[in-house]
Amino acid sequence: MENHKQDETLDPKDWDEMRTLMHRMVDDAVDYLSTVRERPVWQQMPEAVMEEFKKPAPQEASSAASVYADFKENILPYPMGNIHPRFWAWYMGSGTISGVMGDFWASVMNPNLGGGNHAANQVEAQVLNWMKTIMGFPQSASGLLVSGGSMANLVALTVARHQQAGYDIRQEGITPEVAGRMTVYASTEIHSCNQKAVEMLGMGAKSLRKIPVKADYTIDLDALKTQIKADRTAGMQPICIIGTPGTVNTGAIDDLNALADICEAEGLWFHVDGAIGAIAMLADNVRPQLAGIERADSIAIDLHKWLHMPFEAGCTLVKNDAAHKNTFSLIPEYLAKKSRGIAAGNLWFSEYGPQLSRRFRALKVWMSIKEHGTERFGRMIARNVDQAHYLGQLIEKSPVLELIAPIGLDIVCFRYNPGELSLDQLNEINQEVKILLEERGIAAPGYTTLRGVYCIRVAISNHRSRLDDFEALVEAVVSIGEELNILSAKV
């Protein structure tokens, strides 16, 4: 005992010095965000800087100021780029300041939202109620904030499997009788995280039936019905259909009402992977296309995508609270609820998912929605959809650019195509165009391959993008494309 100083803690020795440093951090953060447009979207981290990240953990303490200096020198200049107005890769959000403040205070308060009787749980419950209202779900539905879309789908599909198995799957596990028999249906455009979920749930990737899509990349309903019928005849046990309003490749919106009808007729669980599209219920120009979402048994929503929450934030809603709770609730004696004190109350979110300890991610959502209101978020979404169509028009006007798929929601897939080049040459040249856009710090579009055609894929979930950003993109794609085309002609 005498070797341990009893007054040592992890708190600063000098609170005033720490206050000054933290004020500087806030000033730097505001400068950083307010000038983001002036910096390149992305830059490669140099080798010398990479070496910094191979060093072992320090044994001795250093000053917080020197750690911050290290952060500013070696981390801050090399961001992913997704807060930049010309970042449209994969499918990201671009953050909110109130989200930053929410995350900051979540760490300062540092509560654990596994359960208990404290304010943070009320905040999460309120955010979930807001989400239910936005989706047209009853307030009696249950929900859970999770890390993102992948986890939101996993949680929902776990409930679906539990509810549809027809026996006590929590107790018995996947029995030999049902192994490989329970089947889940979605289009070939389904996001890969759903396949991972089906695999993790022990049903096997084969049991995720990937149904062909139509020319607009939405699920082919006739093919779906035929597959379900064939599976039943073969002795399979269909349990669930997953609809996607806003697929990751092209933003295609499955016909949710039609899927709900099939689920009703077939007695299947209707899950909606709304990671991209569900929150567009806030946007007047999208909402009608999402009709039927309110009929889902469960919805996965991604708040770090089109709601722009700082990573991570996703949400699962389940219409039948009891089905949700019965899937996950497990209360040992050390988590028993009490009638008074910190362990009182019914808001124990650990009963609704695999995690016990959970961060206060609700706060950033609560602060952001309170600051901006749902209407402004809706306007940001609606504007992105308009911008996608504006970009589409710019592409169609250009003789050397080509749209590769219908514009679904806010995703535009196109390529540089000056004519007289083979598919392989076009695929190669467009890959290089995309990389040069990044390496020159101009823009960060995404990519995909549709029916063998490599596309530059622009996913516009960015509240900082302006129309001139898309003009700049088109100009840069054309000029880099021509540069490469001339070079390849010389070879």
Ligand SMILES: Cc1ncc(COP(=O)(O)O)c(C=O)c1O
């Ligand atoms: C349709 C869809 N579902 C699920 C996900 C996975 O979400 P997350 O990356 O938040 O785990 C994505 C990600 O882009 C998606 O587009």
